[in-house]
Amino acid sequence: MQIATPFRFRTTAALKAFTLAVFALIVFICLASPSPRIQLPRQRRLRFQRPLPLNRAASIDYTDTGAASKETIATKDESSRPTDIPLVDDETKPTSSFDKPGENEGWSGQSSDAVTGTSTASFLSSSTRRSCYSLEGADDVVVIIKTGSTESEEKLPVHFNKTLQCFPHYLIFSDYAEIVDDHVILDALENVTADIRLEHEDFDLWRRLQADGRAALDESELSVNDQGDPASPFGNPENGGWRLDRFKNLPLVGKTLEHKPDAKWYIVVDADTYVVWSNLLQWLKHLDHTKPMYLGSATFVDDQVFAHGGSGYILSSPAMHAAADAYMEEQEEWDRFAADHWAGDCVFGTFMERKQIANLTWSFPSLQGSDPTTLDWTQITDDKRMWCYPAVTYHHLKPSTVEALWDIEQEWIEDSGGKSLTHGDMFKKFALSRLKHERVAWDNLSEDELEGHQTSDALDCRAVCESDTSCIQYSYRDRVCKTARIPKIGREDVDGVHYAGWMLGRIHNLVRDLDDCHEGGWILD
Template sequence: MAAPRSRGFLLRYLFVLALVLVGAHWSLRGSSIATVHEKALEHASDIKWPSSLSPLKALGLSGTSPSRYNFSLLESTSPPCAQMEGAEDVVLAIKTGATEALERLPIHSKTTLQCFPNSLVFSDLGENLDGIHIQDALDEFSEDIRTQHEDFEHWRRLHEHGRAGLDASAVGVHVAADNLEDAFSNGGWKLDRFKNLPMISKTLNQKPDAKWYVFQDADTYISWSNLRNWTSRMDHEQMIYLGSPAVIDEQVFAHGGSGYVLSKAAMRAVEEQYRNNQTFWDEFAANHWAGDCVLSWILSELGTGLTWGYPLLQGKKPATLDFVNNRGYDRRMWCYPAVSFHHVEQDTIETLWRFEQVWTAEMPDQPMRFGDIFLHWSLPQALSGHRTDWDNYSGDIVNFDERWDEAQCRQRCQDDEECLQWALSDGVCKTSTWVALGESSARTASGWMDDRILNLEIEACTEGEWIMPDS
């Protein structure tokens, strides 16, 4: 088994990478991007990290598994995101549930909520957790549904007994987006669809003076600096509904996990429509299965369609993305600013947030694009040659009927000139012609073809501007 590469090896590779970026057209917007990583590391000292902690490690670019950080590192100063202008113009509302809040919320108090001074958190249980005030999103839902609907049984237990009313088997259990059979048997998930419209009403009533309202799930990461750069270019007095598109029964709506954005004008119109017709819309939600889709129906009634914010608003986690080749909806992801990711683990929220702070401090007006995240966050972590207990999501099974060992799997990738990475699990060898970082996975080994990755040629961007409502 090959040993993990040394830190010295990684640093040499990063130096080579800088040269390749200039000489082989890795530039996103001209040659300036080639110096971003160096400038970010130089600026690390300005955020007052202890001299004993390497800036590489503090950025999560150590070439090993993503680092866990000591949050005391920022005790002496506010993070760069908190120093940007316009914080008072944006409200962030996080949707969670009692079964997941203990696991997913604490990381946001140390990262996301440091950037959004105007923030609210909603759940199916009102409580205070890790210094975060969590509001019950459903306490003003139509009484007949709250007290009688079978899907509110979970809420009724929580309302009567608090956390003692939780089904222990459901705590910390997350339902995969494509596993509706499990979803329909999960009490927290069944309640989730009822929260979207009450959250809009409560958010506007508590924060009526903002210009923009952003809604996300507890496992969503949102880049404050990119979000602010984006919304500052639009008119909040216009009816604007931004999101990553999804479809149910031909109704296009903003996928809630990717995060969605409403202008003040849209918020006011939706809140008024819901307030004046609450019984109808609550019953509509009861007969639907996706609350984010229900919201789109109200906006359709108001004559407002979705502005397709993909790929800025992203429904996947960065560890699984093909940053280089992804061209969903004929938009080249590499070139666009990265505003959100979904299904993001706590460690990844942590490392992305740290990376964003350095970027924001150095270039507050320069958008952090998906290509930048690949080059300076994802790729340096992958350039370790080999990892154990790690799955890099290589997807092409070489031969399911054969049993492979690590040396054979790596050689199989080496023999294929187009192969960039490989993974071995339970004797099954998989290879891939694209690059993904991946994540921790027991009894799985993964590797990358470092030299080939470093010599990939990336075309200069001819697109990637901010997606606007009229585009």
């Protein structure tokens, strides 16, 4: 018994030493081995490919040796670039430095025709292609989407996945030529007058893009990080992409005709514009494509009237060709005019008027410059009650709203029997289902603030609205109650302190009254 204790002690000590040695070995192996990668679900990423070679023979006057030398500075390895945009097929298509999108993500490519610029989309097989693709008159129209490198990654994917399925012919213009998910993006600015392109301060972004590609973009320049109001009538002058935009409207006319000269109609829209395609085609059937026509939502800068670009503007074939010819003859004059202006759509409208190409056909309210989430659906302008007119465009849309409107239109095409979709129909299909009894962390943009009365909470604010028979909705924040006589969807309150509510019974009564339409139809002159 006397030797048992020392023996147990030695055995226990040896066991502890062995355990510590094993533990140390495990720790050493773990530290020496590379850390395992945790595989997180990936969001789909756009595939950006190298820019298309530019046709420099067309973009610069080589008799101006000074301009030519500056052109060489503005681009890299210019001598190695072909002088023409190549056909991009499976063998020559540039590889992407971005991750290839996974399968079954709802993405469809384009035919080689579309990639080379004829913009004949082949997104789906003929057996599964959306009915919107083959609507009567679809083959007569070219849709021109105007965007920029700072916003394209945010705003184009919804068009790739949704709206472009409806357009047999389209072109996308930007401030940088590239291929994104097999869609060709053309540079609208490559032929702008050389000294403006190479020296003007607002072309700084363009020059950086030519030199370094998308690597030249700073995160702060991207539209997702914009701090300005996207719906401001004065735009966002702090953004370099926005400052470039005014130079695109005139050059893209001739560039469009290089790719698609034989269409009857051309519509120019922004990347955050939704086109109600079925309505557009019905409307154009009532118009004469053989006459010079320029249609848009009339806007003014000082005394100059022009078609608002975000609402979209439409040109007939004669107007398009006449504009291209006139711009070619006086390009430098009009490029300098754009440099001294701030709004490209106003530049274009001034050009159309001074060159006497076509008078503007005022097309509001079918061409609409507002977002359906903030729109006053009851508005009457120029004796036209918006509710009763066919909807052709909306503007300032988030991608999620574009997708929602596209889904609504597809259902309408299938179920309406060819009837036009009015703004009133869109309210009932899009807005009405989004109006709730009440919502927390939501601002419905009520504007009428109560004077001389502070409410204690959201319930008190609702009671105030209920007591006023003209009140349609209310919002409450920090003891301030606001009401409104028109229904709006509004937006999420990121601070989470807004309360919003709607008087649904009153809204249904309002809809019934607004549906009593004795006007509407297509705007023809």
